[in-house]
Each structure stands twice: as structure tokens, then as C-alpha cells.
Amino acid sequence: MSINRFKGSRKRLKDIPHALSCLEEIESAVQGKTLFTALDFDGTLAPLNNDPEAVEISAEMKKRVKNLALRCHVAIMTGRDLDDIRERVGLEELFYSGSHGFEIAGPRESGLFFEAGKEFLPVLNKAEELLPGIIGDIPGVLIQRKRFSISIHYRMVERERIRELIEKAGRAVKSIGGLVARNDKKALEILPGMTWNKGSALLWILEAAGMTDQDSFAISMGDDVTDEDMHKAVKGRGAGIIVTGTEPHLSSFADYRLGSIAEAGRFIEILERIAGNISQN
Numbered sequence: 001m002s003i004n005r006f007k008g009s010r011k012r013l014k015d016i017p018h019a020l021s022c023l024e025e026i027e028s029a030v031q032g033k034t035l036f037t038a039l040d041f042d043g044t045l046a047p048l049n050n051d052p053e054a055v056e057i058s059a060e061m062k063k064r065v066k067n068l069a070l071r072c073h074v075a076i077m078t079g080r081d082l083d084d085i086r087e088r089v090g091l092e093e094l095f096y097s098g099s100h101g102f103e104i105a106g107p108r109e110s111g112l113f114f115e116a117g118k119e120f121l122p123v124l125n126k127a128e129e130l131l132p133g134i135i136g137d138i139p140g141v142l143i144q145r146k147r148f149s150i151s152i153h154y155r156m157v158e159r160e161r162i163r164e165l166i167e168k169a170g171r172a173v174k175s176i177g178g179l180v181a182r183n184d185k186k187a188l189e190i191l192p193g194m195t196w197n198k199g200s201a202l203l204w205i206l207e208a209a210g211m212t213d214q215d216s217f218a219i220s221m222g223d224d225v226t227d228e229d230m231h232k233a234v235k236g237r238g239a240g241i242i243v244t245g246t247e248p249h250l251s252s253f254a255d256y257r258l259g260s261i262a263e264a265g266r267f268i269e270i271l272e273r274i275a276g277n278i279s280q281n
Contacts, residue, residue: 010251019241019256019267026239026256027274033217035072035275036209036238037268038202038230039065040222041085042078043185044243044264050155052080052144057089061261064268069093071275075205077101077198077222077230079189081146095209100191100226101201102148112208116200117148120192123178124150127190134172138165150190184225198226199233213237219271220254221264228253241267 019026042048045065046057057065068074075095078085082098082105089096092108106112128145131152135141140156152169154162166181169188173181182189206218218238220230223245231240231253242254243264258264 010253012251013242013244013257016242016252016254016257019258020263020270022256023270027277029239030217030274030278033215033278034211035271035278036075036206036211036216036218037068037072037271038075038077038205038218038220038222038234039268040078040224040227040230040243041076041080041089043223043245044221044227044261045076045089047261048245052142052151052153055088061265061268062089062091064265064272065089065094066091068268068272068275071272073205073209073211075202077201077220077227079146079149079151079184079224079226084146095205097198097201097205099146099148100189101196101198101229102192104201104204106205106208114204114208115148116196117192117194120148120178120194123176124148124190124192127173127176127179130172130176131169131190135165135168141165148192151184152188152190153186154188155186182226185223189226197229198222199229199231202230202233221258221267231255 039045042055045061046055049055076085076089077097079100080098082096082103085098086096095106097104102117104114127150131143138161142153144151154165166188170181173179173190178193180191180193182191218234220234221241223243234240240254241256241258242252243258258267
């Protein structure tokens with residue numbers, strides 16, 4: 001079967017093949033093309049933590065990403081702020097996209113930079129001011145402002161109060177206008193109400209790097225709900241890979257799955273080999 005065997009469709013996790021069992025198929029699909037790899041951060045490259053500020057990438061994983069970037073273009077796609085993720089990863093040769101795709105920067109010396117949604121900053125500021133008074137009294141809630149989004153983390157909130165939190169935040173966002181509330185893994189993401197996401201950012205980076213769907217093969221890898229936009233974006237020009245971890249989705253648009261961060265690290269090592277083989281041919 002070809003990689004995009006169920007193009008455009010969402011599949012149950014049990015119906016998605018394991019990436020490490022399909023290496024021959026993946027390597028065959030990449031042959032003759034330039035490889036591009038887009039990686040989520042939290043839950044894909046680094047373990048999740050109740051405190052987002054405490055999340056760190058291991059030295060071993062960082063080395064794997066760095067080695068892969070020597071062979072092909074690599075982008076880190078995250079909901080974190082652009083400056084935050086650049087500092088947290090610390091590799092200047094990568095592309096970075098922050099705030100779920102609304103901020104993009106190329107390798108440090110490239111001068112490549114893009115922002116979407118600046119006109120929504122005033123309503124985001126208003127939401128930042130109002131939300132603590134609406135949901136801040138719910139124990140365990142963490143409201144985290146990024147430049148182009150607001151994350152409402154409820155990983156520490158009692159299960160009985162999560163629905164209340166989501167409904168209150170949703171009503172507040174609707175009353176402000178211009179924003180959308182999107183469910184994520186143990187979080188509610190408040191985003192500009194425009195058609196832009198991680199998938200849009202991935203395609204923008206591919207175009208900026210001069211990579212077409214005829215001459216390149218794009219791989220997206222992520223564990224989160226917002227990463228589904230990346231998996232959809234690479235349909236027909238690459239492969240999406242979901243990292244299921246300890247909090248798996250029930251279904252995904254991904255073409256393959258990996259079961260943990262450790263498996264993601266192993267797969268990145270394999271991609272380095274595949275990219276190296278391409279460069280030598």
C-alpha cells in the first residue's frame with residue numbers, strides 16, 4: 001500500500017500502522033526526494049510536565065535533532081512562544097514556529113521571519129485581562145499567555161470541574177469576539193479567529209525553503225490535537241506520524257504512529273540515516 005492509503009480520512013489508532021514496522025515503505029517513499037521534518041516539542045521531543053516551564057529536552061534528544069538537521073531541513077512546531085522554544089531547544093540551524101503556527105523564524109542567519117494575526121493582539125490582550133476573573137478561582141487552572149494565543153491548562157484541575165472551566169472560558173471568548181477556543185491535550189487554546197494553524201505554517205516553511213510537493217517529502221511528528229493540522233497538511237506530499245504517549249487520541253489523520261518519546265527519538269535517528277543515504281545517491 002502507498003503511504004497516503006487513506007488520504008484525508010481520520011483513522012482509529014488501532015488501524016494506524018506502527019512507523020518502526022514500516023521503515024522500508026517510508027524509505028522507499030522518500031527516495032529521490034529532499035526530506036523535510038516537522039517536530040512538535042512537548043510530548044514529542046520532551047516529556048510533558050504539570051508545569052510547562054519545567055519541560056526540558058534531553059541532551060540525547062537534542063543531539064538527535066541536531067544530527068538530523070545536518071542532513072535535512074528540520075522545523076520545531078509548537079504552541080510555545082517563538083523566543084521560548086528557540087531558547088529551550090537551542091539549535092540555531094532549525095526552523096521554528098511558535099504560537100501554533102502564528103510565528104515563524106528560519107535558521108538564525110537566514111533572516112526569515114513571518115507573523116500572522118497581529119490584528120488580533122488587542123482582543124487577545126482583552127481575553128488575558130478577563131479570563132483570570134472568570135476561571136481563576138478554579139483550583140489547579142493555569143492561564144499562560146503567548147504572543148498569539150492563550151493556553152488554559154487544566155491538567156491539575158479536578159475532573160468534576162473541567163467541564164465548568166471549558167464552558168466558562170468558551171462563553172468568555174465568544175463574548176469578546178474575534179477569537180476561537182480550541183481543545184488540546186489537557187488544555188484549551190484561545191487563538192485568533194482566522195484560518196491559520198500549524199499545518200498552514202508547515203506549508204509556508206516548505207514554500208519558503210523552496211521545497212515543492214514534487215521534489216520533497218515532508219514528515220510531521222506530534223502528539224497533540226493541534227498537530228493533526230500538520231498531519232493533514234502533508235497528505236499527498238509526505239507522512240504524518242502521531243506520538244501516542246500516555247494520553248493517546250482515539251483517532252488521528254496520521255499515516256503512522258509511535259508509542260512514546262523514546263520511539264520518537266529512535267525514529268529521528270533512522271530519519272538521519274535515510275536522509276544521509278539520499279544525499280549520497
